Amino acid sequence: MRKRTIYSAKIRETEVTDKAVFRQRRSFIKQAAALGLTGSIAGGVSQAQAGTPLQGPIIKSPYSIDEEQTLKETATTYNNFYELGLNKGDPAKNQNWLKTEPWTVQVDGECSKPGTFNLEDILKPHAIEERIYRHRCVEAWSMVVPWNGFALGDLLKRFEPNGNAKYVAFTTLYDPDRLEGQRSRVLEWPYVEGLRIDEAMHPLAMIATGMYGEEIPAQNGAPMRLIVPWKYGFKGIKSIVKITFTEEQPPTSWNLSAPHEYGFFSNVNPQVNHPRWSQARERKLTGEAAGGLSALFTAKVDTLMFNGYADEVGSLYSDMDLAKYF
Numbered sequence: 051m052r053k054r055t056i057y058s059a060k061i062r063e064t065e066v067t068d069k070a071v072f073r074q075r076r077s078f079i080k081q082a083a084a085l086g087l088t089g090s091i092a093g094g095v096s097q098a099q100a101g102t103p104l105q106g107p108i109i110k111s112p113y114s115i116d117e118e119q120t121l122k123e124t125a126t127t128y129n130n131f132y133e134l135g136l137n138k139g140d141p142a143k144n145q146n147w148l149k150t151e152p153w154t155v156q157v158d159g160e161c162s163k164p165g166t167f168n169l170e171d172i173l174k175p176h177a178i179e180e181r182i183y184r185h186r187c188v189e190a191w192s193m194v195v196p197w198n199g200f201a202l203g204d205l206l207k208r209f210e211p212n213g214n215a216k217y218v219a220f221t222t223l224y225d226p227d228r229l230e231g232q233r234s235r236v237l238e239w240p241y242v243e244g245l246r247i248d249e250a251m252h253p254l255a256m257i258a259t260g261m262y263g264e265e266i267p268a269q270n271g272a273p274m275r276l277i278v279p280w281k282y283g284f285k286g287i288k289s290i291v292k293i294t295f296t297e298e299q300p301p302t303s304w305n306l307s308a309p310h311e312y313g314f315f316s317n318v319n320p321q322v323n324h325p326r327w328s329q330a331r332e333r334k335l336t337g338e339a340a341g342g343l344s345a346l347f348t349a350k351v352d353t354l355m356f357n358g359y360a361d362e363v364g365s366l367y368s369d370m371d372l373a374k375y376f
């Protein structure tokens with residue numbers, strides 16, 4: 051996304067972990083698990099590779115798609131989370147920079163029940179579902195990820211938004227002492243995002259607190275992040291500490307940084323190209339690679355309107371010129 055990393059079919063070797071390394075790591079984790087060691091190998095196995103299983107039963111969601119899932123090892127080591135570093139492998143390496151305990155979420159703006167809530171109180175009422183979604187980055191790569199979480203709308207309704215709540219804004223933790231990426235000027239900090247209220251209330255929009263049946267690791271946005279599967283991945287703000295109901299359209303980080311490249315809506319649309327590359331096709335990061343580093347990516351496949359969720363969400367935009375309101 052940053053100007054100097056223009057998307058290219060050539061993938062930097064350091065950005066993708068070699069299949070052999072995956073294999074080695076997997077067998078190491080299996081052995082460690084068999085020995086009951088996974089929680090205690092200091093520095094050996096990261097949080098992501100030995101995640102904590104989610105508590106309680108996980109409900110299967112009717113919104114899940116039936117497609118080959120991206121390997122957990124790929125989805126947790128190929129990340130965009132600039133607070134934890136700019137290269138794809140940095141967030142997993144620097145996951146300790148994100149301190150998730152204690153965690154509070156401030157809710158304010160146009161609603162009857164604002165307040166500052168402990169994470170536990172935010173999450174407690176919500177049963178955890180598994181939702182297998184397509185995940186399409188604006189950089190033209192994609193994954194299929196089994197997220198664990200619940201409908202965003204179910205959370206928002208608890209704060210009783212009023213008639214002036216036309217939008218909802220989200221803010222990521224600001225902690226430049228620890229989150230070293232926030233000392234760089236690549237974006238204005240903290241990272242902010244937003245949705246129109248009808249988008250936020252759509253049942254496909256979700257808060258993820260886990261993935262692959264385990265707690266969500268830091269690099270993917272612990273302890274809670276947004277997932278909006280019909281939009282480019284950057285709308286999925288990570289590590290949320292604030293939710294604000296607003297009457298005016300809120301500022302969003304990538305739009306502030308490059309307004310002609312990243313619109314507020316940012317719905318996946320193969321017909322509207324990024325000014326610097328085509329959005330017609332994408333490279334999927336699937337499971338087992340046939341061999342080598344860049345083989346982790348499939349050949350290009352066609353990108354689908356609204357990332358394949360047009361039947362569900364198309365009506366939200368029926369009166370909009372999608373080329374103008376990108």
Ligand code: MTE
Pocket residue numbers: 051125128129130131132133186187188222241269270271282283284285286287288289
């Ligand atoms: N949220 C914050 N706070 N900081 C970020 O840099 N990157 C975004 C989004 N959320 C980002 C963020 C981008 S560009 C993408 S594609 C997705 O997170 C990547 O999510 P993933 O790493 O779980 O695949």
